[in-house]
Amino acid sequence: MAVVAVLAAGIALRLTARSALWLDEALTVNLAHLPLRDLHGALRRDGAPPLYYLLLHGWTEVFGTGNLAVRSLSAVFGVATLPLMAKAGRRLGGSVVGLGAVVLLGASPFAIRYATEARMYTLVALIVTAGWLVLRRALERGRTIDLVALGALSGALLLTHYWGFYLVGVLAVALAVKKRWVALAAIVIGAVVCFGPWLPTFLYQRAHTGTPWGTAPGPVEVAFTTLVDLGGGPYPEGQALAGLLAGLVILGLAGRAVDERRIELDLRTRPGVRPELVIGAVSLLIAVAVGTATGSAFASRYTSIAFPLVILAAAFGLRSFADRRVVAVVLAVASVLGLVGGVRNAVYQRTQAPAVAAAIEANGGRPGDTVVYCPDQLGPDVSRLLPGGYQQATFPDFADPRIVDWVDYGRRMAAADPVAFAAEIQRRAAGRNIWYVWMPGYRTLDKQCERLNDALANGRPGNRQLLDPDKSVFERQVLWLHPPA
Numbered sequence: 001m002a003v004v005a006v007l008a009a010g011i012a013l014r015l016t017a018r019s020a021l022w023l024d025e026a027l028t029v030n031l032a033h034l035p036l037r038d039l040h041g042a043l044r045r046d047g048a049p050p051l052y053y054l055l056l057h058g059w060t061e062v063f064g065t066g067n068l069a070v071r072s073l074s075a076v077f078g079v080a081t082l083p084l085m086a087k088a089g090r091r092l093g094g095s096v097v098g099l100g101a102v103v104l105l106g107a108s109p110f111a112i113r114y115a116t117e118a119r120m121y122t123l124v125a126l127i128v129t130a131g132w133l134v135l136r137r138a139l140e141r142g143r144t145i146d147l148v149a150l151g152a153l154s155g156a157l158l159l160t161h162y163w164g165f166y167l168v169g170v171l172a173v174a175l176a177v178k179k180r181w182v183a184l185a186a187i188v189i190g191a192v193v194c195f196g197p198w199l200p201t202f203l204y205q206r207a208h209t210g211t212p213w214g215t216a217p218g219p220v221e222v223a224f225t226t227l228v229d230l231g232g233g234p235y236p237e238g239q240a241l242a243g244l245l246a247g248l249v250i251l252g253l254a255g256r257a258v259d260e261r262r263i264e265l266d267l268r269t270r271p272g273v274r275p276e277l278v279i280g281a282v283s284l285l286i287a288v289a290v291g292t293a294t295g296s297a298f299a300s301r302y303t304s305i306a307f308p309l310v311i312l313a314a315a316f317g318l319r320s321f322a323d324r325r326v327v328a329v330v331l332a333v334a335s336v337l338g339l340v341g342g343v344r345n346a347v348y349q350r351t352q353a354p355a356v357a358a359a360i361e362a363n364g365g366r367p368g369d370t371v372v373y374c375p376d377q378l379g380p381d382v383s384r385l386l387p388g389g390y391q392q393a394t395f396p397d398f399a400d401p402r403i404v405d406w407v408d409y410g411r412r413m414a415a416a417d418p419v420a421f422a423a424e425i426q427r428r429a430a431g432r433n434i435w436y437v438w439m440p441g442y443r444t445l446d447k448q449c450e451r452l453n454d455a456l457a458n459g460r461p462g463n464r465q466l467l468d469p470d471k472s473v474f475e476r477q478v479l480w481l482h483p484p485a
Helices: 002-013 023-034 034-045 050-064 067-093 095-106 109-115 121-141 144-158 164-176 181-209 219-231 236-254 274-294 300-305 308-321 324-347 354-360 376-385 409-415 418-428 447-457
Strands: 253-259 262-265 368-372 391-394 435-438 464-467 477-482
Touching: 002 067, 002 095, 002 109, 002 324, 023 034, 023 067, 023 376, 034 050, 034 181, 034 376, 050 067, 050 121, 050 447, 067 095, 067 121, 067 262, 067 308, 095 219, 095 324, 109 253, 109 262, 109 324, 121 144, 121 164, 121 181, 121 300, 121 308, 121 391, 144 164, 144 181, 164 181, 164 300, 219 236, 219 274, 219 300, 236 253, 236 262, 236 308, 236 324, 253 308, 253 368, 274 300, 274 308, 300 308, 308 324, 354 376, 354 464, 368 376, 368 418, 368 447, 376 391, 376 435, 391 418, 418 447, 435 447, 447 477
Parallel strands: 368 391, 368 435
Antiparallel strands: 253 262, 435 477, 464 477
C-alpha cells in the first residue's frame, strides 16, 4: 500500500503545476501549434529537432493549448516510463531492484519537474528506458523485431534531443568493442534512416543557432549542479536526496552485502550496473567536453539522456542491504524527500509574466497600446497572457513576440541600434501608451535594453517603473510605462 501511495502521489504531482508557462514552454507551444507547413522553417531558426514538436502539434490539435493541456503530454510520457522502469529494474536485479527503481522514479522531483513542463525531457527518458529494455532483449535473443525497435528508438532519440548523439555514439562504440555487430548495425541503420532527412537542417542549426543565452561551465560545476538538480534543487530536502542517490549509486557500482550489518565495497567495482554507469558517464563527459570546446551552455535537464541509467544504478544499490527493513527505510526516506520536492515544484512560479500582464491591465492598458520586449526572450510567455488588440514588438527586429529567432543571435543583438528602434516605436505608438517589458543581465545584450529604456524615456516624460524583478521567480521581468507626451 505504501508503494501505491507513493506512486499515486508522484503521478498526481506530474499533473500539478500552478505556474504559467515560462519562455521555453511558451516558445515550444507556439512553435508546435504552427501549421505543419511552417514548422520546419521555424525549427530551423530555433535549433531544436522535430519529434517532440510534431507530437505536441497533434496533441494540441486535440486538447488545445491551455497550460494543463500542453503539459499533460509530458506527464503522459512520464507516467508511461514508470512501468518500463519497474520492468527494467526487475530484469537488472530482481524484485527488489524493480521495486526500488519504480519508487525512486515515481517520487523523483527531477522526473516530476519535467513531467510538468511542455518540453521534451520526459520523452527522452521514456525513449532511453524503452531502449535499455529493447537492447537487453536484442542482445539476448537477436530477434528481428527487437533489432528494428532498437534502431527506431535510436533514431527517435536523435530526433528528440541532440544530446542523444552522445549516448547513441558511446553505446555504438561499446557494442563494437564487444563485437555485437548485429545490434550495432541496427542502431546505425536506425539512426541513418530516421535522422538522415533532418541532417541538412541540423547542420544549419549547428552553424547558426547554438545556445547564446548561456556560457559553458566547467565539469565540476556540471557534476555538482546535476547532482543537486536530480535531488530537486538547492533546498535542504533536495541536497539530502542528492546525497542519498549518490550513495546508492556508489553502492550499486561497488557494494555487496556481507550480512545484515555489513557492506563490502570493491574499489574495482562490480559488474551489475557498470555498463550503464560507464556509458552514461562517458556520454555526459563527452557532451560537457564538446560544450566547453564550443562554448555551448549547459542545463541539467539535458542529462535526461542518462537519468534513467542513474535511477537503475541507484535501485541496484539497494541490493547491498541484506536487511529488507533497511531497504524499506531507504525508499521511504527517498520518497518523502522526493515528494516534498515535487510539492515545491507544484507551487513554484517559473515566470513573472502573470504579474506583468496584470500590472498592464491594472494601470490602464487597453487594445491599441504597444508592448515592447527586450530581450525578445521575454515575449513568448507574456504575450501568451495578454488579451488581443495590443501592438507588440521585440527588440531589435520588431518581430512576433511569440517566436524567438536564434539564428546568429549574438551578432544581431550586438549590431542593433536601440535609439533608432525607440524612434520607430515612438512613431508607431503615437498618442498611445508604450509598455516596456525588459530585464537586464541577458547574455549578448550588454546594456542594449537599458539604452532602449532611456531612449523611450527621452521622448516621453512621466514614464515610471511599475514592476520590479521578483527574486523568488525563475524568469523575472521589469515593467515600465511610457505614456504619451
